[in-house]
Amino acid sequence: MAPKxxxxxxxxxxxxxxxxxxxxGAEAVPVKRPEELEAxxxxxxxxxxxxxxxxxxxxxxxxxxxxxxxxQGKPLFGTCAGLIVLAKEIEGGEEAHLGxxxxxxxxxxxxxxxxxFETELDIKGIDEPIRAVxxxxxxxxxxxxxxxxxxxxxxxxVAAREGSLLAASFHPELTDDYRLHAYFADMVREAAAxxxxx
Amino acid sequence: MLETGTSRVKRGMAEMQKGGxxxxxxxxxxxxxxxxxxxxxxxxxxRVPSDIRAAGGVARMADPTVLEEVMKVVSIPVMAKARIGxxxxxxxxxxxxxxxxxxxxxxxxxxEVFHIDKREFTVPFVCGAKDLGEALRRIQExxxxxxxxxxxxxxxIVEAVRHxxxxxxxxxxxxxxxxxxxYAEAKNLGVPYELLLNVHETGKLPVVNFAAGGVAxxxxxxxxxxxxADGVFVGSGIFKSDNPERFARAxxxxxxxxxxxxxxxxVSKNLGAPxxxxxxxxxxxxxxMSDRGW
Numbered sequence: 001m002a003p004k005x006x007x008x009x010x011x012x013x014x015x016x017x018x019x020x021x022x023x024x025g026a027e028a029v030p031v032k033r034p035e036e037l038e039a040x041x042x043x044x045x046x047x048x049x050x051x052x053x054x055x056x057x058x059x060x061x062x063x064x065x066x067x068x069x070x071x072q073g074k075p076l077f078g079t080c081a082g083l084i085v086l087a088k089e090i091e092g093g094e095e096a097h098l099g100x101x102x103x104x105x106x107x108x109x110x111x112x113x114x115x116x117f118e119t120e121l122d123i124k125g126i127d128e129p130i131r132a133v134x135x136x137x138x139x140x141x142x143x144x145x146x147x148x149x150x151x152x153x154x155x156x157x158v159a160a161r162e163g164s165l166l167a168a169s170f171h172p173e174l175t176d177d178y179r180l181h182a183y184f185a186d187m188v189r190e191a192a193a194x195x196x197x198x
Numbered sequence: 199m200l201e202t203g204t205s206r207v208k209r210g211m212a213e214m215q216k217g218g219x220x221x222x223x224x225x226x227x228x229x230x231x232x233x234x235x236x237x238x239x240x241x242x243x244x245r246v247p248s249d250i251r252a253a254g255g256v257a258r259m260a261d262p263t264v265l266e267e268v269m270k271v272v273s274i275p276v277m278a279k280a281r282i283g284x285x286x287x288x289x290x291x292x293x294x295x296x297x298x299x300x301x302x303x304x305x306x307x308x309x310e311v312f313h314i315d316k317r318e319f320t321v322p323f324v325c326g327a328k329d330l331g332e333a334l335r336r337i338q339e340x341x342x343x344x345x346x347x348x349x350x351x352x353x354x355i356v357e358a359v360r361h362x363x364x365x366x367x368x369x370x371x372x373x374x375x376x377x378x379x380x381y382a383e384a385k386n387l388g389v390p391y392e393l394l395l396n397v398h399e400t401g402k403l404p405v406v407n408f409a410a411g412g413v414a415x416x417x418x419x420x421x422x423x424x425x426x427a428d429g430v431f432v433g434s435g436i437f438k439s440d441n442p443e444r445f446a447r448a449x450x451x452x453x454x455x456x457x458x459x460x461x462x463x464x465v466s467k468n469l470g471a472p473x474x475x476x477x478x479x480x481x482x483x484x485x486x487m488s489d490r491g492w
Contacts, residue, residue: 011217049238113297
């Protein structure tokens with residue numbers, strides 16, 4: 001059965017994630033209200049502006065709702081701004097948003113927009129390199145012992161996984177390569193299957 | 199191989215702004231208010247459009263210190279305006295580190311024939327359009343984001359509505375044409391056939407399209423989202439209102455939840471007076487900024 005995955009639709013690249021998830025064989029819907037999480041097996045927090053998304057999450061009660069969603073073992077996938085939202089710590093003393101994933105992120109780590117770039121990137125668990133688009137991207141400065149580093153670019157961590165949490169600095173939703181979304185859909189499928197058995 | 203300034207990187211940056219509100223600011227203090235209210239980017243200016251109207255004379259790129267001051271205090275992207283065709287102003291803004299350049303009719307055009315060759319730049323550009331032909335011409339020149347022209351600095355939404363409806367209506371028409379009819383339509387619109395074919399196949403512009411030029415209230419922002427805008431620019435609307443902070447927050451929320459009328463009602467309460475606004479028919483033809491560019 002196709003896993004049902006939501007895309008947090010407060011601001012950012014929502015339609016692109018929905019398209020990529022559907023292309024990867026998942027059912028995908030936008031999520032604007034916390035109560036819509038109940039029907040879902042997994043959630044993507046998209047790229048956008050993390051300050052805007054964080055503010056709107058607080059305003060509409062998403063922080064607690066997503067923490068509970070996570071406590072039920074349901075997977076979360078954050079890209080770019082979504083990665084910042086997942087992190088336990090943001091460098092520079094800015095208040096963490098969800099504070100779930102044991103890592104410290106550095107915002108706008110590669111510079112301003114003129115320094116934004118795309119490149120080939122190797123990712124652990126995916127056979128061939130993928131085309132990764134970095135836009136005013138954050139990087140992962142520190143990871144805790146339970147975090148598995150999935151990708152490194154020029155000595156900096158740009159993708160990682162901690163149990164049911166997946167995070168990437170770049171934008172897999174901006175290309176026609178759906179393998180990272182398929183990877184996440186597999187995580188969601190496995191988590192849902194484990195739950196049914198239990 | 200690392201590649202900067204690719205079309206995916208430039209258009210992708212605009213994708214990340216979707217569902218957001220980009221606010222005009224004139225100094226660091228206003229920029230902080232905009233960021234705190236949830237703006238996805240700010241446009242650093244010396245004067246907002248309504249002040250440009252009032253002042254008259256030639257409107258140019260802002261003093262670089264305004265841009266620098268704003269970039270220092272916010273973590274969100276900072277945009278800046280260059281005059282139509284003034285590619286040196288654009289190069290200066292790029293050198294300063296602006297994240298997006300608006301080749302804008304709000305400023306006095308520097309060239310009456312040629313727009314900036316935007317493909318040559320690493321920094322992405324946003325441009326205004328009144329209709330589909332204009333939008334596709336700007337995209338052909340390398341614009342990575344579009345917006346309606348509306349009528350800036352008027353606080354009157356009517357022109358932005360006209361432009362958005364016209365563009366979406368023209369897109370629907372292009373979709374309904376047969377492929378062999380597209381050649382003549384490309385000639386009618388004055389646009390390259392390949393771009394028109396892309397619109398025919400996808401039913402949308404190949405780049406993000408925001409609303410701009412006259413958004414003054416939360417309901418105005420929500421209306422533009424209904425009409426198909428990917429997000430909104432608010433120029434004079436915020437810092438010419440009685441309570442900029444509350445106004446800014448209310449417009450952000452109304453843009454996110456544009457179909458939730460109860461929420462829009464709630465955020466619209468006791469906002470104080472919006473900017474005064476101008477009836478479009480009271481503008482002389484030389485005062486209409488939307489007629490600049492082609």
